[in-house]
Structure formats: C-alpha cells, structure tokens
Amino acid sequence: MIRLWTMRRFGVITVTNSAIITPTAAFPGTLTLPSSTLRNHRLTNSIRFLQSPSLLSCFSSSSSSSSSSSSAAYLPSLDEFSQPKARDDNQKVILKGMTYGVLQEWVESHGFRPGQALMLWKRLYKDNIWAKDFDELEGLNKDFKRMVSEHAELGALSFKDIRSASDGTRKILFTLDDGLVIETVVIPCDRGRTTVCVSSQVGCAMNCQFCYTGRMGLKRNLTAAEIVEQAVYARRLLSREVGSITNVVFMGMGEPFHNIENVIKAANIMVDENGLHFSPRKVTVSTSGLVPQLKRFLRESNCALAVSLNATTDEVRNWIMPINRKYKLSLLLETLREELSSRHKYKVLFEYVMLAGVNDSMDDARRLVELVQGIPCKINLIQFNPHSGSQFIQTDEDKMIKFRNILAEGGCTVLMRFSRGNDQMAACGQLGMLGSVQAPVMRVPEQFRSSLRASV
Numbered sequence: 001m002i003r004l005w006t007m008r009r010f011g012v013i014t015v016t017n018s019a020i021i022t023p024t025a026a027f028p029g030t031l032t033l034p035s036s037t038l039r040n041h042r043l044t045n046s047i048r049f050l051q052s053p054s055l056l057s058c059f060s061s062s063s064s065s066s067s068s069s070s071s072a073a074y075l076p077s078l079d080e081f082s083q084p085k086a087r088d089d090n091q092k093v094i095l096k097g098m099t100y101g102v103l104q105e106w107v108e109s110h111g112f113r114p115g116q117a118l119m120l121w122k123r124l125y126k127d128n129i130w131a132k133d134f135d136e137l138e139g140l141n142k143d144f145k146r147m148v149s150e151h152a153e154l155g156a157l158s159f160k161d162i163r164s165a166s167d168g169t170r171k172i173l174f175t176l177d178d179g180l181v182i183e184t185v186v187i188p189c190d191r192g193r194t195t196v197c198v199s200s201q202v203g204c205a206m207n208c209q210f211c212y213t214g215r216m217g218l219k220r221n222l223t224a225a226e227i228v229e230q231a232v233y234a235r236r237l238l239s240r241e242v243g244s245i246t247n248v249v250f251m252g253m254g255e256p257f258h259n260i261e262n263v264i265k266a267a268n269i270m271v272d273e274n275g276l277h278f279s280p281r282k283v284t285v286s287t288s289g290l291v292p293q294l295k296r297f298l299r300e301s302n303c304a305l306a307v308s309l310n311a312t313t314d315e316v317r318n319w320i321m322p323i324n325r326k327y328k329l330s331l332l333l334e335t336l337r338e339e340l341s342s343r344h345k346y347k348v349l350f351e352y353v354m355l356a357g358v359n360d361s362m363d364d365a366r367r368l369v370e371l372v373q374g375i376p377c378k379i380n381l382i383q384f385n386p387h388s389g390s391q392f393i394q395t396d397e398d399k400m401i402k403f404r405n406i407l408a409e410g411g412c413t414v415l416m417r418f419s420r421g422n423d424q425m426a427a428c429g430q431l432g433m434l435g436s437v438q439a440p441v442m443r444v445p446e447q448f449r450s451s452l453r454a455s456v
C-alpha cells in the first residue's frame with residue numbers, strides 16, 4: 001500500500017511507501033490507494049484531486065477537530081463553495097432566484113404595485129407560460145415590462161441537449177453561465193406521475209464510492225435560480241409529451257444539504273401555490289447524512305426528506321459513504337428519531353442502493369429492521385446502476401426480493417426501484433461528466449475485496 005500525505009499549510013504532497021505511519025492531529029488526512037495506482041494515470045489524478053479545494057477543505061476541517069483519527073478526515077467544508085460569480089451585465093437580478101416575497105419587494109422598490117409582482121410571478125411559473133423571454137411576458141404593463149427587461153434576467157440556464165432512454169426517461173443537459181454543465185432527469189411513470197430529478201451542485205464533494213457524480217469532485221454550488229429553472233424548463237419542454245410533471249426530487253448531481261441555503265430557497269419557490277405549486281409532500285430532498293443541515297431542513301422546510309443509507313454498519317458506510325466518518329450511523333438515526341417524534345404523519349424515505357456482497361446479506365436486512373426501529377419511515381431498495389470504472393456489482397432481483405421480504409416481515413414499508421434511464425447514463429448515481437481530476441477510490445475493507453470487480 002502507498003500512502004499519500006497532504007500538508008495543507010505548505011501545499012506539499014508526499015508519496016511514501018510506509019504503511020505504518022499513523023495519522024496525527026497535524027497530518028490527519030491519509031488516503032490509502034492500491035499500489036497499482038502508482039503505475040497508472042489515476043495516481044496523477046488523485047494527486048491533483050488532493051490539491052483541489054474540496055479535499056483540502058476536508059483535511060482542514062478534520063485538523064481543527066479534536067479527533068486525531070483518520071476516520072474524521074473526510075469532511076468537506078460547507079462554506080468553501082458558495083456562489084458562482086455574479087453576472088456582470090449591469091448587475092441584473094435573476095428573477096428565478098427570488099421567493100415571491102422578495103420579488104414583491106423588488107417590484108415595489110422600482111415604484112410598481114405589488115399586484116404587478118403577482119402577474120410577473122404567474123408568467124414565470126404558471127398558466128403553461130413558463131416564460132423565458134421578455135416577449136413572453138404578455139399582458140404586463142408596458143412600463144413595468146421595460147423596467148423588468150432593463151434590470152432583470154428571466155433565465156439562469158442555457159439548454160444544451162436532451163437524450164432519451166429506451167424506457168422513456170429523458171436526460172436534459174444545461175450549460176451554466178460559466179460554461180459548466182449540469183444534468184436534469186425527467187422520469188415518466190405509468191401511474192400518472194412524472195418526476196423531475198434536479199441537481200443542486202456541479203459535481204459533488206461526498207465521494208460516495210458507488211456514484212459517478214461523486215468521482216467528479218465538487219465544482220460549485222448551484223444558485224437557487226439554477227435549481228428552480230431545471231423544474232421550470234422540464235415542465236416547459238416536456239409537459240406536452242409526458243404529461244404534467246408532478247414530483248420533484250433533489251437527487252441529481254450534488255449533495256443538496258451541502259448547498260442548503262439555496263436548496264431551501266429553491267424548494268420554497270417550487271411549492272408556492274401561485275407559481276409552480278408542487279405539493280410539499282411531492283418535493284423530496286435527499287441527503288447522504290449531513291446531520292446539522294438535516295436538522296435545519298426539518299425545522300425550516302415542510303418538504304419531504306430522503307436519507308441515503310446504503311449500509312447497516314459503520315465499517316461499510318465509512319467506506320462507501322465517507323461522510324459517515326463524520327456523522328456515524330447511530331448519530332444520524334438518533335437525530336431522525338428525535339426530530340421526527342414531534343412531527344405528525346411525516347415519514348423519512350431511506351434509500352438503500354444494493355451492492356452485491358457488500359450490503360445485501362440477509363443479516364444486513366435484519367440489522368436494517370433494527371436500525372430503523374422507532375423512526376417513521378419507508379425504505380426504498382434501489383438497484384445499483386453500474387458505470388464505467390465502478391467496482392460494484394448489482395444485486396440480482398431474486399436477492400432483492402428476499403431482502404425486501406425480511407424488511408416487510410420486520411414491519412417496514414418497503415419499495416423497490418429498478419433502474420431507469422440506464423442506457424443514457426440518466427439513472428440514479430450516473431450523472432455528470434468526469435474531468436481529468438477525479439475523486440480518489442477509498443480503501444476497500446479486506447473482507448469485501450472478493451465481492452468487487454477484479455479490475456476497474
């Protein structure tokens with residue numbers, strides 16, 4: 001094994017063959033890579049990734065913590081990636097980043113009546129208009145329309161491409177102002193429900209080992225406008241073709257709670273009854289388990305919550321979801337137990353991606369029943385979606401059903417979700433595009449090595 005050491009203060013990376021050096025408080029961040037990586041390009045990529053702000057901020061966080069254990073090393077800083085640079089075209093405001101209250105204040109500050117704000121709001125979000133150009137703002141007072149066109153922008157995204165999978169799932173690609181690309185997925189369902197899956201970040205810092213997006217690392221947070229516009233655009237582009245878009249899930253690129261300010265704002269805009277008017281029960285925000293942000297979300301938002309669980313022991317979760325090194329399973333679940341005890345008819349959705357030989361044993365199923373005791377919840381078993389470079393193998397359907405049966409016998413409400421949009425890399429965990437810098441592969445616990453693909 002080769003260990004890579006980073007010294008943030010001096011910007012130095014040292015590669016050493018020593019396997020016995022123990023992480024210390026001063027140098028808490030070690031990543032163990034298979035020695036074979038030294039012989040291929042991925043070492044270079046790993047070193048570049050180690051130099052990137054997302055990972056350096058992880059080391060920085062852990063340095064300042066009291067623990068000297070390497071297990072705390074992988075915590076991304078929540079402040080590191082805030083906003084993209086403001087547009088420089090005369091500092092125009094982006095309307096889709098405003099809640100209705102803020103829009104009203106803005107309209108009044110320019111000398112117009114609040115009623116004009118409502119008319120503008122409806123043209124942005126309602127009545128099948130979903131305006132993206134000023135000439136679509138029909139029926140507005142001329143002076144008001146001129147003021148809006150002089151001081152505001154309607155859109156935050158540029159359409160780039162749309163890809164259709166054989167099962168009807170569509171993946172829409174958008175270019176952002178700074179040239180980065182995000183992906184949004186629309187999933188039609190035969191029960192009259194169509195879901196749009198929105199991204200909240202470009203890439204992701206969490207480095208879940210089964211997720212393609214995680215391998216990108218984090219480029220930046222999306223603004224509230226960039227998040228909202230994905231849902232507006234999906235309705236505008238596809239409503240006629242696939243029927244009304246009824247549900248929103250924040251399960252695209254990124255960890256939504258790593259960008260919680262903009263995510264809560266975007267969710268508020270989406271559920272406004274004069275606008276897009278999604279039911280709060282049908283807007284689901286998913287997290288890998290950022291506990292403080294999860295508490296904040298439950299207190300400030302009435303939208304639904306999903307928690308990506310994916311393991312029944314800390315050992316496995318530490319490996320496949322490094323965020324668990326900071327927020328352990330017991331803390332995550334106890335927080336949910338406490339926070340949900342006072343909420344009426346609110347259930348958290350646990351997502352569980354099934355990885356053959358890793359988290360899909362019948363013992364896992366029995367442990368899962370125990371772990372969720374006392375938490376009002378549903379459990380969603382998700383078929384793993386392979387992608388290039390992934391080391392995991394799908395659990396077969398028969399085993400998923402046996403796993404499901406144990407949960408059901410234990411009193412759990414269980415759903416099973418099979419892959420959608422796989423042939424266009426539009427399925428869960430498949431979004432994004434890898435650059436030359438990639439997140440490092442985490443050390444695989446000895447007993448799981450035989451369950452993984454021999455080479456990736």
Ligand code: SF4
Nearest residue numbers: 204206208211214254
């Ligand atoms: S599963 Fe979600 S949180 Fe984890 S790396 Fe992928 S996008 Fe990020």
